[in-house]
Each structure stands twice: as structure tokens, then as C-alpha cells.
Amino acid sequence: MGCFVLFLFLAMGSIGLPVFAQQNIRLSGKVTNKKGEALQGVNVRVKGKSQGTSTDAVGKYQLDVTASSTVVFSQVGMKELERAVGNQRQLDVTLEDSDNALDEIVVTGYGGVAKKRDLTGAISSVNAKKIEERQPINLFDALQGQAAGVLIVNDGGGAPGATGSIQVRGTSTLNGGNGPLYLVDGVINPDGATINPTDIENIEVLKDAASASIYGSRAANGVILITTKRGSEGRPMVNVNYNHLFGRLAHYIPVSNSAEVRAFRYIQGLNTNTDSINPSFNSDNDLQRLLLGNLAQKKEIKVSVSGGQKNLRYYSSLNYLDDKSIILNSYAKRLQSRINVEYQFSSKLRYSNNISFSWQKGNTIPIGNTIRVVMDRPAYSLIYYPDGSLTSYIGSKRNPVANALFEKNIDETYSGQFNNQLDYQIRDDLKFTTLFNARLDNLQNTQFSPRFLSANKDQNSGTNEFNKTFTWEFQSYLNYNKTFAQDHNVTALLGFSSDRRRYDRFHSEYMNSVNEEVLVTFPDYLTPSKTYTTATANASASVFSRIGYNYKGRYLVQGSYRRDGSSRFGATNKWGNFLSASAAWRFSDEDFMKWAKPALVDAKLRYSIGQLGNDKVGDYESYTKVAFGGSYNGVGGAALTSTFGNNRIKWETTTQNNVGLDLTFLNGRLGFTADYYVKTTTDLLYPRELAKETGYAKVNVNLGTIRNRGMEFVISAKPIVTRDFSWEVNGNISFERGKIVKLADGIPFFPGNKWYAEEGGRIGNFYGWRNLGVYAWDESNAYNDNWEKLTLVLDDQGKPLYRDGKVVYTFNGNDYQGTVHQLYAPDGKLKGGDAEWLNNKKDSLINDEDRMILGNATPDFYFGFMQTFRYKRFTLNVLFNGSFGGEVYNALLQRQNYPTNTGAGSPDMVYNVWRKPGDVAKYPNYVERNNRGNMKTNQNSLYIEDATFIRLSSARLAYTFDPQLINRLKMKGLTAFVYGSNLLTWTNYRGYDPEFSTNNPLTPGEDDGRYPRRREFGFGVNINF
């Protein structure tokens, strides 16, 4: 309970503080723009205080002030304006448009805000305006290509309701927890997927340690702060947005037609006679088109209402998405709603609520039973009988159309979150905030496979699963902000937080239930060995503080200290301390830079260093545990788990150094930001391999180091700004290099069947044998003493030339007379039609010692490039993004090439396989694929492909109607637009798409069949009332 004593102290301490009595004046007025139009939602507050109000629909405001105070008017996209009150009671102002992004307000965490101009760390910020221009469906859409150093892999174009992944500045940890920390309105959110992007006012990505360290624990992979929209005083503002998208499979890959399957049978050595009478084997279906070639339709309607009266402001929204994707019967429906209410009890006390609720239901298409089967079922197998009914298994291959239609895998998620926040302005310069957030996530999964789909149409099976996650979070903090003698500004923060999360799962399975319409688990059909419940929980507590000093906005320093406790560590190691410091120097304000002033408006140099913690291991890894399972002879077993408990594990620490430069030229029309960072993770927390003879497989330890270095550049320019036409460019590019510096005892490990993690290597390295083609002749397997390949000389018949009974070779163009060496596999000598491998070890045997690093999935650099053109009432926004230097293991092609006997094979195999001596081929002799290591499944460089791509990822053309015209229709604004996404992709990758997300950061870049991406076109309207 000590934790809560602390909270009480913070609360009572604040109330006990002196409150200055002040003479209040009721100030009112109107805010307009240069054209004289009223501005709604302008933030009006007293300087140095956070209390304030905003203008209503006709631009009016009212505010209690004192005569000595200064009032600040601010709005995104407008220049901030300050006015002294004096003895005025009425204060009307006109705000000017701002071209300068530096005036934007950036959220820095725990109630802290700063102007972008005054930042000392590396923060990427994306505001509502930029989000709107892309018509995003989810957060990943909204952020992609917009922020440097943030690698966003967006899966949203594929499966209905799919999301993506975000990685900030490279992989910095080995323990799986690699996603950033999401905070929505200051409270932890499990991920960004459930946020409706139109509710977002601002997104900040805290990239460097000094910015993120205020969130100390769990912030090692960056922090994404999301602020949702608030209402403003005045008449309700209603915003309605509707859009409708049509999509088609973006890219077809080669699959075999009937003739190619028959050719493949011949290659397989199964040249059985074609059965020309049986209709089951005489179709020619294009399964790819049948299953993936459907028209997708995505409909979305979003409604929001915001407004307020004196002391009460609200924003509420409702968003409904109905997404039917390209695969038969794959769909997602989603409802999201949010209510943000603020109630101002007095000038000092404010109570606010954020309530959000979301529901999503979708049919997940099991890739194994559909996409892979599309590649696997021969084109000649019948799909529909003449009477229109579906066929089932033919030649032991399932019918993917039947599977898509009849198999159910339905995910239904309910999420609700309720935040209560109390803000109390103790003094002008001191504010106390306390909040309590509760959140419940509920995922229900229903799977069912009916009898029709089983091999003999006589067995069905199903699964019911129920997952519940309950999280609560409590925070309490004091914010101090004071300006002394005009030029010295001090900010400080002191706070406490704690949270707990508990996860429960209920899982049951059944088989052969009577009725196929009822999908619940009945005791009579239960599969007891697979029915269980489980649970896990963790808790954390923290104290944190931050202090900043700013002299004239020219010299800025900031420091923070955070102490975090986690339930995941043993009693002696629960707590970790995390420090950070940062400084910035606005050298453009110095006298010696005056000469540059007309062009260089603003120039700032930043440096920061900070530490961040990570506790993402299993919840109970400090215990050596006994688990219950493994029944023997009617008695349930209990035995030690395979991971040894280590009560010495402690926080993993990431230290990051960041140097940054911000330059603003030409009155804000050209901005440039550069950052260089070195991010070093020490005390790496991961399950290292333990000597297996102990009886355990692994133990979690804090040993090892990973280092990431990177550079990021952001440029924003407005080359043309005229009355009728403007052109705006925003671009960013990020370079990353990561390295595993040290592992526990230097022991390398295999994170999966095709990756290798070793000291000095990179995360995501593919490991295996380097393919060098196929030996054309038995005689082609010939090497000199140094294991360099000899050139086989052919005679005039095109056959290997023999002289005196010996094969004739040349080396470097000269006759070779030395000993001819040959390569062996463990089971025999390599011969014509066998695959040729790089002899890395330089001995006569190609075995596991010849394996090497074959490539890496992480891109060397990636970029985003957005252009906005405005002509009169038209706006065109175009976004390109791209990624260079990454590689993908095309496991789907490998699967296609080597199916089981009755599989379809691939055209690539049919046209590039070795068939007879002398063939120059890509693939070895098919009938001998299992001999002499010809396949090297999962570790064959043949399937590693360049994942470089450039994509025209979205384009949107909008027309905003004339307000005067619209007013007659009782509307305030009307925008209509057409847009498209995933329009064009330039890549050499032969699979569906080189861009896809991976759950485990240690095993990236494996394409083993995924829901393919669609190309979309659509239209929409946006109406304001």
C-alpha cells in the first residue's frame, strides 16, 4: 500500500499549498483570420498558465484573467499571438497564417508541452492536417512515410482490418518486445491499432532517449504519444466523412496452368498417362484469380460531434468500417467510438474523461489452407461440379474455394477504456494532475471446419477461445512552469505512476459435433487434452522527474530522472534508475549569426544522452517454476519448465546519444532537420542457451550488447506559394546499421530455421548455403588444389572432351594438368544435375560447416516523400515511400517448387530445371532433389531476393467547395475527393509484395505466403455542419 500513500501525499500536499487570491476580470472577444472569417477552436489562455478556453463557432471567447496577465492565442497553422490585458474587457484579435512549423506545439509527456522550436530531443510530430490528407484507415497508414527514423510496415492493404508494425530506430533488443510504447492521452495503450486516425489531433514519436526517458521503462523502443481531439466552446460542430474504396489484387505471381502442371509431372518422374476422360482432372482453373481476384470493397463512415458550453467541452466520434477484401469470404467490420469530456469546476479545477470503445469482427483467412493451396492444387483439378456444387479434396489437395467459403476463423474483439483525470491549478505556476485509467480488452476466437472439408467429408472440428486483458494505470504528477525576469523559463515535473495488467485465456476444442450451425463447445464432443485456461499478470511502479531551463529560447537544457520497478524481476533487482540530459543551442539568435538572418531564420543544435529500460521478458522468469502437464498412466504430471529461473535478472538498459541540427530558412519556407544517433543496448535481457545437460534449455540473463547507429534527414519546403497555387514538399530518409556486439559467453543461436544471431553479426541475418547453380555434366564437378572451379572443355558435339581417357579442363584459360578434386555431399559425390554450392570451408565436403550469412532482412535505408499541390480549391497530395537494401526469403516459391507428389509445382521450376546432361539450369534434377543435399530447404540462397522497392503509396485529389455556396445548404464545409492507395510499386521481388510485417523482430523477412496486398481506388466526401 506504500505506493498509494505516496499518491495521497501528492494529493494532500497540493491542496495544502497557498492559493493566491486574485482580482478576476471577465475578458471577451473575437478571433478572426486575415480575411475576416471567424476562427473556431483557437486556444486562448493566460500566459504561464495552462488554464484557458477556446473560441466558439463564431470565433468568440470568454476568459477570466487578471489585469496584469498576458493572453496567448494559438491555433495549429496560425502564428501565435500574445496580448497584455491591462484594463481591457474586450480583446479582438486577428491571427495570421503561419508557414513556420516551428511554432507547432509538441506534446512531451505527462502534461508537458513545448513548441517545436524549443525541443532539445529528437521528436517526430504529425498533426491532424497531415493525417487528413492521406485518408488513413489506421495509425500505420497515417504515420507511414511521415516520420524519419520510424520504419512503418503497413499491412493495411491486404487482409481486411489488418494493421502493421512500427519500429523506431532499429532493433535494439533480443527479447521480442520490440514495438514502441503507445500512450493515448497519456495512458498506456496496448497498440496503436484500435485508434481511429481521424480522432487524432497529434502524434509524436519520441525517438531519442532524452525525450523518451520520461517514460523510462518500456520506452527503449521509442514512444508514440497520441493526443486525441478535444471539443471547443460554442455551437456543436459536426463532421461527417464517408469514403468508399474498390480494390483488386495488386500483383499476380506466376502459377502453373494445367499444361505446366503436366510438364511438372514429367519432371517429377511421375509421367503417368493423362486421364483424358475423368472430368475431375481436366479443368484449367486459375485458382489465383478465383480466390484472390475478387473485387474488394471498403466502406467507411466517420461522424464526430464536438463543442462545448461554459465550463464543459466535449468531443465524440463514431467510426464504422466495413471491409470486404479480395479473398473470398474475408471481411472485417469495425466500430470505434470515443468521448472526450472536460468539465471545468472552477478556474482551478478541471475534471476530464476519455472513454473509448471499439468492436471488431472479422473472418481471418488461414493462409495455410488458402493462399498456399492456391499454389499447391493443380490447375486441372475440378473446383465446381457441373451442378455448381463444390468439389472437396482431389488428389489429396484441398479445394481452397471450399475452404474459404466454409471454414470459419472469426475474431471478435471488444475493447473499452475509461480514463478519469483531475487537474488542479495550485498556483499560476504549479499544476497537479492525477488520473486513473481502466481498460478491458476482450478477444473471442471461433474456429470451425465442417465435415465437408475433411478428406472423407466425415469429420469436423472447432475451437472456442476467449481472451481477457484487464489493465489499470494510475498517475499523479506536479507540473511547474515559471518565467523569471522575462528571459528565464524553468519547467519541472515530479510524479508517480503504477499499473497492473492481467491476462486470462479460456480455450476449448471439440471434434465431430452433431450440428454444424451451432459453434459452441459441448461436453460430449470436447477434446480434453486441448482444453485449458491460463493466466499471467505483471505490475510496475515508477517515480519520475524532469527539470528544464530555457534562456531566451537560445540556450535550453533539460534533465530527467526516473526510477522504475517491475514485478518481473526478483526481489533485489526490481528497481532500475534511468537518467537523461539534453541541451540545445539556438545559435541563430547569437550576434555573430546576424548576417545570415534574412535567409536563416532559425538554427538550432541539439545534443542528448539518455537511458531507457526494458523489462520485456516473461512475467515470472525470476522463478524456477513447476508447470502442470504431461499426463502419464492416468496421473497428471508436474515438472520443471524448460527455462531455468534466474532471480538475478534486472533491467536491460538502452543508452542513446543523439546529435541533431534544425535549420529553418526563408521565413519557414524551407526547413531541414538532421539527426545522428548511436543507440547501445547493454545488459541484454534474453533467454540464452543453457547447457542442455542441466535439464534446462534456456535461462534468461542480462548479458550482451547491441548497437544501432543511424542518420535521419528531414526536409520540408514550400517552393511555390502564391494566391492560387502552392506546392509543398516533405521528405525524410533514414539510414540504419545495427550490430550484435556481444552475446552471453559468445554463444550464437538460431532464432528460427533460417536465421543466425552471432557476435559481430546483424539481427535478421539469413544463414545457409550459397547456391552457385547446377552442375551441367558429371564432369563439371572439378576443382583445382585451391578449390577453384575448373572450366570443362566441350568437344564439337557439345559433350565433355576426353583426351587419353581423361577429361580436359582449363583454368583461367590455360590447360589444367594438376590433380582434379571433386566435391562431395555427406551421402555421395556431386554429379550432373546436382546443385552447386559455395565451398566456404574449402574441403571436399559440402556440409553444415559451409553455411554462411546469405543476406539480411533489414533495409539499409528507407524514405518517405510527400508532395502537396494546391490550385484554387483543388488539393493534390501524393506520397511515395521506399526501402532499399533489405532482403526477403521467398519461402512461398520454395514451397511452390517442391510440393508433395500431387502438388502443382511452379512455372519457374518447369522452365528452369535440369533435365539432361549438359543443361545449364537453375534448379537441380527434380527426381534426385532428396539426394546429396540438393534442396537445402530454408537455407538456400536461391530463395533470398532483394526486397528493395519504391511505392506510390497514396494519392488524393480533393475539391473544397466554396463556403458561401455551401452555407446555403446549411453546411459549413464540404470537401469531395478521389484517392488511391498502393498505386504503383517498383521492385524486383517476385512474390506478392516485399513489404510485410513480422511479429518477431529476430526472424524478419520470411514470406511464406501472406494475404496479398490490393491496389485501391475510391472516393469520399467530408462534410462539416
Next chain:
Amino acid sequence: MKTKILALLLLSATLGSCNKFLEEKPLAEVALDQHYKNLYDVQAAIAGMYSSFQLEMVGKGNYQDNKDNYLEKYLYWGEYRADNFDRAISYTKDYVDEIVLNSLTPTNQFSDWSGLYTAIGRINNNIKYIPKAAELDSRITPEMLKDYLAQCHALRAMCYFYLVRVWGDAPIWLEPYEDVQQPAASPRESKDKILNEVIIPDLEKAYSLVDKDAKNSLWTIGGAGICAIMADVYMWKKDYQNATKWIGRLFLTKSPTGVSYAGANETNLQDGASWKTIFVNPTSSKETIWSIHWDYLKNGCACMQTSWSPNNKQIVVDEGVWATWFQPQTTTSPSPDIRPQQTLDVYFGLPSNKRDRFIKWYPTDANPIKADPWPITNQALPVYLTMYRLSDMYLLYAEALNGLGDRTNALKYLNFVRKRARLPQYDANDATIATSYQLETAILDERRMELFGEGKRWFDLVRTGRVKDVMDPILKRRQEEAGNLEKPGFLDPTNRVYWPIHRNVLNSNKALVQNPGYTD
């Protein structure tokens, strides 16, 4: 500022008590110090120990999820390298190719000994903590404690016996690993040391603890099981004197049905007419000694390559033994041997029988038709693997007696098994068994047929030093079928009768040295 200082002071004062809030106990498991408190914990710990051994032998079967299928180390170690089985070329994977072509590499998943050490770790824990639990709970009587410990020592001996037979030298762990600062890497000890200082003492200890008059428990290791393992161990050492001594002790114990194993004649074996009882209902057989329990409802589908599975198998019966032993059963003049038709479904799918319908474990009678007689519920039938049974002991006894020069008695025990199988008995003057070596060959052939698919054949070949002789022609045939330019047969038999040590195992313990003949 004062408030701030005060706040910091209070902060540090209250943080200490936050530790309680940060204490989370596992919700789905328990910490080790909360276990071994009473009889129930001990029963579960014993079940957990057998379960780890069971999973090594049978594999973690799950036919709905292909990746967990076909992991039966019982046969990968005990039989698939020998002449009984071959790969099914259409479905085979790299690791099976390596096994049947004697081209094993350290990446072969079955060269990983971790599972055996998992079992050993559990056993070490049991040996340490069960006596402590007995002090806390009086329901654990001294007799029960002795029996539990006997089982622990016997099963540990069995695990080490597998290590010695499959890899040779291996590290010795007889105490649980309990402190992360304790060195975990330990070097391999010689196989002789393991045999003499671990396995035999463990079995002697087990034998001294076990109730020798009790009816054999069958699913767990009882007195008869201990004697059987000990005999097998002494056979491995070629110590025929001790082997016969322990088989003699085994004859004095009682079978699961309560009668003495006796070992006097063929009637002590399961009757030929109900041979299948040994496998499908072993508790009612007087022949069974130790079988692995498997309960479909609790353990799932056994899903071995020699059990029911809807998926294509990578391993089938070798064409050599198919031609000499199984296929003739479908001819007009089949041999009188009762076993082949009850071992493999010889009729199914004729003329191109896929040689993959292994029916030894199932209560079906021999299938006389080509059609598929299998009910879909076959997956829901238990598969009880026999670790030891009396005819195995008879044949070992014969082998030992032959080794000791007692030809008459050796032949007697060989003929008991043949008589039960309805085969003609060998005549003492039969020219084909004139020499001691020839008689041993006859015994081994009988073992091959009697114990087909019971994980014995490879170890028989290694024990009697016949790997090269037996496997050379078979390897040459397979090499020819694989299109190899050279057909060298079974290469490097001295080294390669052992498996390599798996790469991950080597990586995790720097003190290990790879077996010769394999890449380090």
C-alpha cells in the same frame, strides 16, 4: 522548493513498501519451492518424470499440426538407421535422408540429446526432493518412498543407457542444477565410466529398493524392468555372465498378471493365438515387462510413423525385408509365421502396397483384403510401446548363453520363441547354425522379426558389431537408387555407429567435443 525536497524524502521512504505491490506470483505455474510438499505433488512429479521419457520415445503427436508429427525417437534411435525401414522418397525430408543414407550431420534434429537430459533433470530433482516431501506428509510410507526412488534410479539408468548407445561418451549429471552461478558446461565422460559408475550402480540401487515380490507394475519400472535393463546393459558390455545372472533374477519376478515369468519354456510367453495382447492389452499379458503408457484422451494422437496418421509418412518398411518377410504372406503359400501379417497390413493397396500400414499396435486382425479396413477412429486408440518383454529376454538369454558357449540352452530359448511364432524349430544339427557366429546370426534374425518396430534392431547390430556387414549391401542398394556415381556402402562404421552431437547442444556447452567422423 521545500515541498519538492519533502516530496523526495517521502518518496524514498515509501518506495520500499512498493516492493510488495511489485510481487507477482505465477498464476499458471508454481515456484519450485512451493512444490514437493505432499503425496499429490510427489505422484505428479513421478508422472512428470515418466512423461518426459514418454515424449522422447513416442514424440509429441498431433496430427492436426504436421510439424509435431513423427518424432518417435524410440525408432529414430533404435531402428531407422538399420535394415528394417527406408525412406518414402516422395515425402522424405533432409533429416530422414541423412538417417537412411548414413550421412548424418550435426544439424539433424534427432542428434539432439536435450530431451533425455530433461528427463534426467526431472529425475535428479525427484531423487533430491521426494524424501523431503516424505518427511512432510505421512501418507508417503517408507515403502512408497523406496518404490518411488527405485523408479527414479532405474529410469535415470535407462536415460543414460540411451545416451551411451546413441552417442557414446556424455556428461554426467546426478544432482539437479539449481543455481545460475553454478557452472553449467561439463565435459563428456567416457561411456565405460557412465556404464560402470552411473548406470549399473543406479540399477543396483533401484533393485535394492524395489519390492521383488510385487506384481510387475508394467507402466512404471518394477523389479522385472530393473532386471531387464540390467541384462541389456551387461549384454552391451558383452558381460554374458552378469547378463544371464540378471535374466535369471528376472525369471523370479512376477508378471502383470501375477504369475511368475519363470522362463522355463514357451508357455511362459504369451500364447501365439493371442500374440497381439502384448501390444494392445499389455496389462493382461504374462509376457510384458515394461511398456510405455499412452492415453489418446490425455496425450493426443501418438502419430508415429508406425502408428495411425492421416498424413503421408516419410518412413516405410525397407523393400528388402518386405520382399523376404512381408510380401510372401500375400502369396498362395505364406509362411506359418504368425507375426508378419500382424505387424504390417500386407494386403492394403496391393499390388503397390505402400509398406507404411504398420498395425502391430492395433487390435485389428491381419487384414485379408486390399481395401482400407481402418476406421477413422484409429487415431483415438492408444499405442503402448514395449520397452522390454519376455521374448526379448529369451532371445537375449540365448545370445548370452551362446556367448558363454552353452549352445544347447541357447538353442532352447531361441526355439521357445520360434515355437510360439508357429515356426519350425531349429535342429541342433542344422548346418546353418553350426558355428557360434551362425547361431548368433539366427538369434539376431529372430529378434529382428519378433521385435520388428520395437526399437531394438539398430542396437542389436551395434552390440554385436554387425553394422558394416548388414548395412553395406543395403546402403549400396540405396546409393544406387539415389543415383550416386559411387557406391561406397556404409562409410566409417567405427565412428558412425554413433550419432553426431547436435549443433545447438555443442553451441550451448563449450566443454563438449564432437564425435569423431562428424564436423565440429
